[in-house]
Amino acid sequence: MNDPSEASDNEQSFKSDQSQINQVADEQPVNRSSKRLLRGWLLFALLIVLLVLLTVRDDLRQNAIESGENTINYIAFELFGWSPRDLFIWRLRVAGLLDSPLGQRWIHAVDRASDKPIQAGNQYHTNDTFEEDKVEAHIYQVTLERGEKLVWQLARLDTANSLLYASLERRKKKDEEWTTVTDLDANGDTKSRVISIAGDYRIVLQPELFAKVDYSLAMATGGSLLFPVDGAKQRDIGSIFGDPRDGGARKHHGVDIFAKKGTPITAVIDGVARTDTGGLGGKHIWLSGGMFGLGSARYYYAHLDSFAVESGDKVKKGDVIGYVGNTGNARTTPPHLHFGIYAGGPVDPAPFLKPEPRLPTDY
Numbered sequence: 001m002n003d004p005s006e007a008s009d010n011e012q013s014f015k016s017d018q019s020q021i022n023q024v025a026d027e028q029p030v031n032r033s034s035k036r037l038l039r040g041w042l043l044f045a046l047l048i049v050l051l052v053l054l055t056v057r058d059d060l061r062q063n064a065i066e067s068g069e070n071t072i073n074y075i076a077f078e079l080f081g082w083s084p085r086d087l088f089i090w091r092l093r094v095a096g097l098l099d100s101p102l103g104q105r106w107i108h109a110v111d112r113a114s115d116k117p118i119q120a121g122n123q124y125h126t127n128d129t130f131e132e133d134k135v136e137a138h139i140y141q142v143t144l145e146r147g148e149k150l151v152w153q154l155a156r157l158d159t160a161n162s163l164l165y166a167s168l169e170r171r172k173k174k175d176e177e178w179t180t181v182t183d184l185d186a187n188g189d190t191k192s193r194v195i196s197i198a199g200d201y202r203i204v205l206q207p208e209l210f211a212k213v214d215y216s217l218a219m220a221t222g223g224s225l226l227f228p229v230d231g232a233k234q235r236d237i238g239s240i241f242g243d244p245r246d247g248g249a250r251k252h253h254g255v256d257i258f259a260k261k262g263t264p265i266t267a268v269i270d271g272v273a274r275t276d277t278g279g280l281g282g283k284h285i286w287l288s289g290g291m292f293g294l295g296s297a298r299y300y301y302a303h304l305d306s307f308a309v310e311s312g313d314k315v316k317k318g319d320v321i322g323y324v325g326n327t328g329n330a331r332t333t334p335p336h337l338h339f340g341i342y343a344g345g346p347v348d349p350a351p352f353l354k355p356e357p358r359l360p361t362d363y
């Protein structure tokens with residue numbers, strides 16, 4: 001098939017071309033060195049695939065499903081398993097800096113800051129600086145329950161184009177490793193996230209090596225749903241989730257919000273309301289959102305005095321759907337709304353109903 005002389009001719013001419021282009025004397029036949037180059041690339045590609053497999057983890061995929069924020073970052077997570085910080089670590093490694101004392105100090109800055117995170121509480125704001133001659137990370141931490149909402153606003157106050165790595169991280173329990181929920185932009189936009197997994201959350205900030213960064217960070221936590229009874233507040237919740245019922249035979253799967261008979265009750269989401277009468281709940285409404293009610297929690301409103309909607313009506317968040325009463329097994333108690341949330345089982349509504357998060361305004 002192959003004429004050896006022709007092949008060697010090709011090799012000759014290629015070699016001479018090559019040596020004309022770059023004047024470097026090459027002892028190896030060129031086709032062998034190009035094979036070697038190809039093999040090098042293949043090895044490199046395999047290494048990348050291996051790294052991707054090692055870095056793409058279940059929890060990252062889970063987070064990608066949880067929220068549509070930062071789509072680009074999620075694609076980076078999903079396809080490459082790398083965050084911008086991971087990329088910077090890769091760059092340190094390539095530059096041979098990773099194992100240097102400085103590289104190690106950069107890598108462990110987050111661990112050092114973890115020992116004394118700043119507790120952000122319900123409302124927090126700071127203006128702070130990373131000095132270029134220090135290797136530091138800053139950590140702002142809160143503990144959140146399912147149904148709470150975290151709001152934040154991160155902005156760069158300097159005009160340098162150095163990199164600031166910023167991420168939202170979570171651990172479910174104290175002894176667990178932290179996992180990245182999403183990377184954050186420092187562009188000053190207000191962002192938020194409804195918490196579907198309870199745990200500790202933290203915003204981690206770290207500039208690249210030798211960068212001076214000035215920033216402003218505001219954070220707030222609160223509830224994620226409108227309060228379902230007009231004019232009522234958290235203090236009107238009289239019986240909490242998990243209280244014993246029927247002498248301990250069952251548990252209270254919701255909260256009771258006390259209000260005058262006839263007080264308007266509002267939809268907490270856009271969705272479809274189904275009304276029914278009878279049973280423990282008396283006049284009650286099931287409100288569900290999402291497509292055909294799938295992929296969404298269901299909200300249960302019980303003991304109504306009367307309905308403001310018909311079964312099957314589409315409603316918007318904030319629409320009045322009924323009025324407080326004491327129907328069903330609430331006949332002998334003062335009028336109240338029993339409000340329940342079901343998402344793969346009953347969920348405590350109280351964190352959802354906390355006052356909405358408000359960023360501090362005095363800065």
Ligand SMILES: [Zn+2]
Pocket residue numbers: 239252254255256337338339
């Ligand atoms: Zn109740």
